[in-house]
Amino acid sequence: MIRIATFDPYEEKQLKRLCEILYTAFAVGTEHSSNVRLPEGFAEPYEAARLLEEAPRVHAYADDKVLFLTSKKLKDRALPSGSAPTNGLSKYAGEKAIITTSVVKDLEQGMKTVARHALHQLGHTWELHHCLDPRCAMYPTWTPSFPQGEPIFCPFCRDRSDQKIRLAKS
Amino acid sequence: MSAPSPQIPFAVGDRVVYPNQGVCRVFGVEAKEVAGQKLTFLTMKREEDGAVVMVPQAKVQSVGLRKVASAQEVEKVYTFLRSDSDKADLDWKQRARTNAGRMAQGGILGLAEVVKGLQVLSELRPLPNKERELYDNARHLLVSEISVALGIPEHDAEDSVDVILFPVGRERPKRTAAEFKAPGGDEEMGIGEDMIDLESPEMEIPAEVPEAPEEETTEEALALPKVEGPPTKARLSDEEVTVTQTTGSGLVPQGKPPLKRKRGRPPKPKPAEKAHAAPKKRGRPPKAKPLVEVHVPKKRGRPPKAKAKKK
Ligand SMILES: [Zn+2]
Ligand SMILES: [Zn+2]
Numbered sequence: 001m002i003r004i005a006t007f008d009p010y011e012e013k014q015l016k017r018l019c020e021i022l023y024t025a026f027a028v029g030t031e032h033s034s035n036v037r038l039p040e041g042f043a044e045p046y047e048a049a050r051l052l053e054e055a056p057r058v059h060a061y062a063d064d065k066v067l068f069l070t071s072k073k074l075k076d077r078a079l080p081s082g083s084a085p086t087n088g089l090s091k092y093a094g095e096k097a098i099i100t101t102s103v104v105k106d107l108e109q110g111m112k113t114v115a116r117h118a119l120h121q122l123g124h125t126w127e128l129h130h131c132l133d134p135r136c137a138m139y140p141t142w143t144p145s146f147p148q149g150e151p152i153f154c155p156f157c158r159d160r161s162d163q164k165i166r167l168a169k170s
Numbered sequence: 171m172s173a174p175s176p177q178i179p180f181a182v183g184d185r186v187v188y189p190n191q192g193v194c195r196v197f198g199v200e201a202k203e204v205a206g207q208k209l210t211f212l213t214m215k216r217e218e219d220g221a222v223v224m225v226p227q228a229k230v231q232s233v234g235l236r237k238v239a240s241a242q243e244v245e246k247v248y249t250f251l252r253s254d255s256d257k258a259d260l261d262w263k264q265r266a267r268t269n270a271g272r273m274a275q276g277g278i279l280g281l282a283e284v285v286k287g288l289q290v291l292s293e294l295r296p297l298p299n300k301e302r303e304l305y306d307n308a309r310h311l312l313v314s315e316i317s318v319a320l321g322i323p324e325h326d327a328e329d330s331v332d333v334i335l336f337p338v339g340r341e342r343p344k345r346t347a348a349e350f351k352a353p354g355g356d357e358e359m360g361i362g363e364d365m366i367d368l369e370s371p372e373m374e375i376p377a378e379v380p381e382a383p384e385e386e387t388t389e390e391a392l393a394l395p396k397v398e399g400p401p402t403k404a405r406l407s408d409e410e411v412t413v414t415q416t417t418g419s420g421l422v423p424q425g426k427p428p429l430k431r432k433r434g435r436p437p438k439p440k441p442a443e444k445a446h447a448a449p450k451k452r453g454r455p456p457k458a459k460p461l462v463e464v465h466v467p468k469k470r471g472r473p474p475k476a477k478a479k480k481k
Contacts, residue, residue, distance in 0.1 A: 092324035
């Protein structure tokens with residue numbers, strides 16, 4: 001199950017739409033589980049890795065994934081080879097992911113883009129790596145074409161995530 | 171649990187890379203009887219999933235077991251990824267050989283070469299499924315080693331590779347065939363067939379190569395979703411040196427004939443391929459059909475598939 005936890009207020013109908021898109025992508029039940037409080041000591045742009053680490057616990061079962069949403073910006077990460085623009089983050093094979101909805105001005109119109117980021121980060125939690133196909137949500141998120149794409153996976157990534165999900169459910 | 175012997179250049183607790191298997195942690199030396207022979211094994215646990223990997227002492231060198239790359243070596247990987255390096259061979263067979271050699275040798279730079287070579291090739295045309303899988307396997311091994319080498323999380327390790335391969339703010343270029351090496355061109359890779367043959371014993375890929383080898387070696391076959399043949403993975407070749415068992419993560423049932431499994435397997439260039447070198451023209455295979463179909467259990471390099479129905 002995918003549990004969405006929000007750091008900021010969102011309209012229920014938007015969250016519902018996001019749940020529907022995620023359900024379609026992963027065939028895994030998705031719900032808005034809770035609003036959570038931002039831990040102490042965070043100022044925008046948030047440090048995504050630390051926020052994931054310190055985020056309040058969300059009631060979840062083994063194999064559930066928790067997707068945190070914030071409307072605030074996330075801070076770019078300094079990596080050994082350069083700086084990575086950061087609109088979301090998740091631990092590879094982990095259970096938590098975070099995305100910022102600040103990538104779109106209007107959530108109503110930009111839901112697909114937000115959902116594409118959600119697919120990407122959740123995809124990493126199901127052990128997907130980045131993909132070569134620009135149409136796929138596992139394409140690197142900082143590419144100019146990423147926001148224009150659909151919230152879908154290419155057949156290869158879809159197959160891989162299906163395998164992982166089936167395995168987790170068995 | 172005893173300490174490694176002098177012939178084994180690793181100490182308990184060392185993190186080592188086993189080509190095609192990934193990063194493992196050494197935990198000791200164990201004597202075991204295999205097929206009536208008493209052998210001393212270096213035992214390791216693969217970090218990714220806890221699978222136990224055992225290598226006979228005498229094979230430690232030949233399988234290419236090595237220490238995890240240093241930070242300097244990772245820096246060299248980044249430099250290589252940034253460079254305008256040689257393009258992959260357009261001849262798929264040559265390419266498959268070259269990449270299989272790189273995977274079998276297991277050096278971190280070799281992994282980067284596979285990833286970058288296929289990535290650049292994909293800027294000319296989509297990769298056949300087999301190579302798409304190889305790309306993912308090589309990427310996985312590369313990312314996990316960078317993560318261990320630099321002590322950074324895997325997502326940062328992957329992004330550190332990709333801010334180079336997919337530069338921020340730019341779309342990837344479209345390539346033309348002219349930029350690539352013409353088929354049958356120079357052999358700068360220097361990975362000859364003998365070399366592949368040498369590697370073969372270690373690359374016991376029974377699990378992933380269905381016994382219809384000839385088809386398997388055509389580019390056409392490369393592009394098609396694998397048809398699972400009868401399970402052959404349990405077979406132990408005479409030369410078998412590796413035993414993987416599971417501890418905890420349910421990978422390989424104990425008591426089954428030992429087998430080596432991993433992610434990150436190169437398509438095996440079969441020696442038989444030589445005899446078939448001529449056939450099947452190169453060129454785009456008939457479009458790989460989008461395979462959203464379910465792969466049954468033993469797909470290479472992945473944990474045994476659960477058959478449970480979705481949902
Ligand atoms: Zn990513
Ligand atoms: Zn993909």
